[in-house]
Amino acid sequence: MTTQPQSPDQQEIHASSMRLAPDAPGIIPFMEDEIQRFDAEVARFRVGELDNTVFTPFRLRQGVYGQRQADVQMIRVKLPGGIASVAMLEALADVAEHYAPLQKGHITTRENIQFHHIPLEETSAALRLLGQVGLSTREACGNTVRNVVGSPTAGVSPDETFDPTPYLTAYVRFGARHPITQNFPRKFKSAFTGNDKRDEVAAAVQDLTFVSRYQTIDGEPRKGFKVYCGGGTSIMPRLAKPLYEWVSEDDYLRVALAIWTVFNNADILRKNRMMARLKVLIDRIGLDEFRAMVDAELANIGPIDFRPLMTAEEIQRETPPAPPASPNGNDGSPEYRRWLDTNVEPQRQDGYHVVNVKPVRGDLSPEQFRGLASIVRRYTGGKIRTTQEQNLVLRWVPTGYLPDVWQALQALDLAEPGHSHITNVVSCPGTDSCKLGITASMGLAQALRTEMQTWNGLTDDPGVQDIRIKMSGCPNGCGLHHIANIGFHGAAVKGVDGKQIPAYELFLGGNYGDNRVEDSRIGTRVPKIKVPAKLVPSVLKEIVTYYQDNRAHNGERFNDFLDRVGLDDVTAVAARAQEIGHESEAGGEMYFDWERTNQYVLERGEGECAV
Numbered sequence: 247m248t249t250q251p252q253s254p255d256q257q258e259i260h261a262s263s264m265r266l267a268p269d270a271p272g273i274i275p276f277m278e279d280e281i282q283r284f285d286a287e288v289a290r291f292r293v294g295e296l297d298n299t300v301f302t303p304f305r306l307r308q309g310v311y312g313q314r315q316a317d318v319q320m321i322r323v324k325l326p327g328g329i330a331s332v333a334m335l336e337a338l339a340d341v342a343e344h345y346a347p348l349q350k351g352h353i354t355t356r357e358n359i360q361f362h363h364i365p366l367e368e369t370s371a372a373l374r375l376l377g378q379v380g381l382s383t384r385e386a387c388g389n390t391v392r393n394v395v396g397s398p399t400a401g402v403s404p405d406e407t408f409d410p411t412p413y414l415t416a417y418v419r420f421g422a423r424h425p426i427t428q429n430f431p432r433k434f435k436s437a438f439t440g441n442d443k444r445d446e447v448a449a450a451v452q453d454l455t456f457v458s459r460y461q462t463i464d465g466e467p468r469k470g471f472k473v474y475c476g477g478g479t480s481i482m483p484r485l486a487k488p489l490y491e492w493v494s495e496d497d498y499l500r501v502a503l504a505i506w507t508v509f510n511n512a513d514i515l516r517k518n519r520m521m522a523r524l525k526v527l528i529d530r531i532g533l534d535e536f537r538a539m540v541d542a543e544l545a546n547i548g549p550i551d552f553r554p555l556m557t558a559e560e561i562q563r564e565t566p567p568a569p570p571a572s573p574n575g576n577d578g579s580p581e582y583r584r585w586l587d588t589n590v591e592p593q594r595q596d597g598y599h600v601v602n603v604k605p606v607r608g609d610l611s612p613e614q615f616r617g618l619a620s621i622v623r624r625y626t627g628g629k630i631r632t633t634q635e636q637n638l639v640l641r642w643v644p645t646g647y648l649p650d651v652w653q654a655l656q657a658l659d660l661a662e663p664g665h666s667h668i669t670n671v672v673s674c675p676g677t678d679s680c681k682l683g684i685t686a687s688m689g690l691a692q693a694l695r696t697e698m699q700t701w702n703g704l705t706d707d708p709g710v711q712d713i714r715i716k717m718s719g720c721p722n723g724c725g726l727h728h729i730a731n732i733g734f735h736g737a738a739v740k741g742v743d744g745k746q747i748p749a750y751e752l753f754l755g756g757n758y759g760d761n762r763v764e765d766s767r768i769g770t771r772v773p774k775i776k777v778p779a780k781l782v783p784s785v786l787k788e789i790v791t792y793y794q795d796n797r798a799h800n801g802e803r804f805n806d807f808l809d810r811v812g813l814d815d816v817t818a819v820a821a822r823a824q825e826i827g828h829e830s831e832a833g834g835e836m837y838f839d840w841e842r843t844n845q846y847v848l849e850r851g852e853g854e855c856a857v
């Protein structure tokens with residue numbers, strides 16, 4: 247296998263994108279000539295001069311993605327490391343207000359922000375608005391290096407080995423517009439974390455994850471990374487495997503380039519786009535052979551100076567605010583105390599806190615974007631971070647300002663407690679916008695939230711609170727349901743009249759986030775069972791109640807409980823729900839998906855993820 251040749255145009259574009267100013271407002275440089283070319287290609291496409299098979303991959307590399315609704319687009323905004331400034335929040339508000347018909351932006355499980363239902367001809371104006379403040383959609387879609395996930399507590403976590411954010415910055419800049427990353431066999435997902443005790447980046451389901459690690463050489467501690475490869479979800483979920491126990495900071499970009507090269511040259515992956523992720527290659531040839539191929543490429547790659555690419559003073563700078571002279575004396579209400587207990591954590595820097603913000607279903611209105619910008623400007627170090635749980639994190643909040651932040655979030659309807667509790671249901675957009683969607687997963691997410699509000703104290707149980715629920719509208723796993731304690735993915739079953747009923751397959755016992763990367767695990771799919779969508783809330787309650795009633799002691803966690811008792815009783819609960827669906831009255835409630843008024847029909851189009 248040989249590396250695909252790099253055109254002079256590709257090489258020049260990549261070289262231009264790496265000429266960076268240290269005070270650049272963002273990590274990925276904005277290039278006006280790319281948007282001009284985008285406008286020109288849109289015009290050619292509209293008049294029939296450019297075939298869709300050529301235009302679509304080009305459009306995707308600009309972060310503009312087709313929806314299941316005709317002739318409208320989703321714009322996916324990259325936030326490397328999840329980092330956004332005040333100016334970025336205000337620009338996101340403007341895009342939501344002026345270009346998104348639904349008047350909202352959506353936080354994804356890759357720390358992106360997405361806007362939906364935008365006409366193709368209006369997308370370039372939105373891209374320019376975003377580019378002015380340092381935001382980029384470049385390679386947010388397509389068979390490229392997707393948004394690079396970072397820990398929302400990087401630099402402030404008490405358990406962190408060292409902050410990898412500057413290294414993440416260099417990796418993003420090195421990969422963006424790189425000739426070798428423009429047409430991979432399939433998409434490539436990466437993450438950086440400085441914490442091997444608390445996984446905040448779903449490290450085990452990434453194609454490539456760098457975990458900060460020191461190694462003593464000649465009596466001196468040297469920075470480097472443990473490297474994991476080959477994770478992923480979808481119909482063939484796999485956990486990433488350790489490729490190298492340690493690589494020096496001087497070599498980590500060389501290792502990345504070598505991995506990219508092996509992946510790009512894997513001709514066997516280009517025969518079937520649906521089976522073309524890095525995990526498939528490693529499955530086929532084995533980790534040892536893959537490592538040997540990476541080592542062979544490394545022998546041909548000279549030194550790569552990462553340091554000039556690390557400097558991004560404006561986007562990385564956080565200036566802690568001085569504590570207030572006289573802290574606001576809050577009334578000490580139970581609501582405020584609960585918010586403090588569930589959403590606020592101390593930083594390793596004395597007197598400062600991380601504040602977790604929990605938007606409903608990851609959605610933010612223009613008013614919420616602007617309100618958050620005001621909070622970030624006044625009470626934090628000047629930046630906010632998105633998370634894979636579709637939440638937000640405020641950093642560097644002084645103790646004395648916590649009551650003020652609470653009140654400001656309340657005014658924005660963003661002060662809901664329990665950012666990591668069972669009520670923080672994670673979901674992909676499903677049939678709201680995705681061509682591949684089978685079910686209305688966002689509607690189910692809201693139905694589960696509504697159901698849990700009726701549980702009369704069940705969600706106050708600490709063991710129940712720790713259960714994580716995630717769902718996807720199809721098997722592909724954009725909602726990360728495979729690694730949830732309780733996960734669902736969209737399906738369809740036939741009712742008594744042969745017509746279809748929206749339903750979900752059930753996954754139990756997945757895990758990430760509690761401990762080390764190696765402690766992650768894929769949930770067990772309950773076989774041959776599909777729960778009708780309208781019965782999922784009641785099934786969830788039965789599962790959770792069964793756990794609470796039968797655990798060995800109050801400290802027995804949900805996954806440990808399942809390991810001890812098995813899945814038979816839980817499977818029986820799901821099976822009963824499936825039978826109710828099969829026997830339900832034709833055309834009745836079961837035949838309608840959540841938040842839908844038309845009777846359900848499975849309509850799954852050809853998605854653009856594999857184009």
